[in-house]
Amino acid sequence: MADFDNSFKQFLAAWNHHQELRDAGANISSLLDSRVQLDMLRLELVRTLR
Numbered sequence: 001m002a003d004f005d006n007s008f009k010q011f012l013a014a015w016n017h018h019q020e021l022r023d024a025g026a027n028i029s030s031l032l033d034s035r036v037q038l039d040m041l042r043l044e045l046v047r048t049l050r
Contacts, residue, residue, distance in 0.1 A: 004048040011041040 018034040026034075
């Protein structure tokens, strides 16, 4: 369960960072990098459930 908690905290932090970038009007490149990071963390989070 610790793996899930860690993965979830990382995902949540990345999500919040992505939202901050969007709110600040970040450029497409920064948003894309952030989205790729989010997708990788999302996959990692799902893997901890299996």
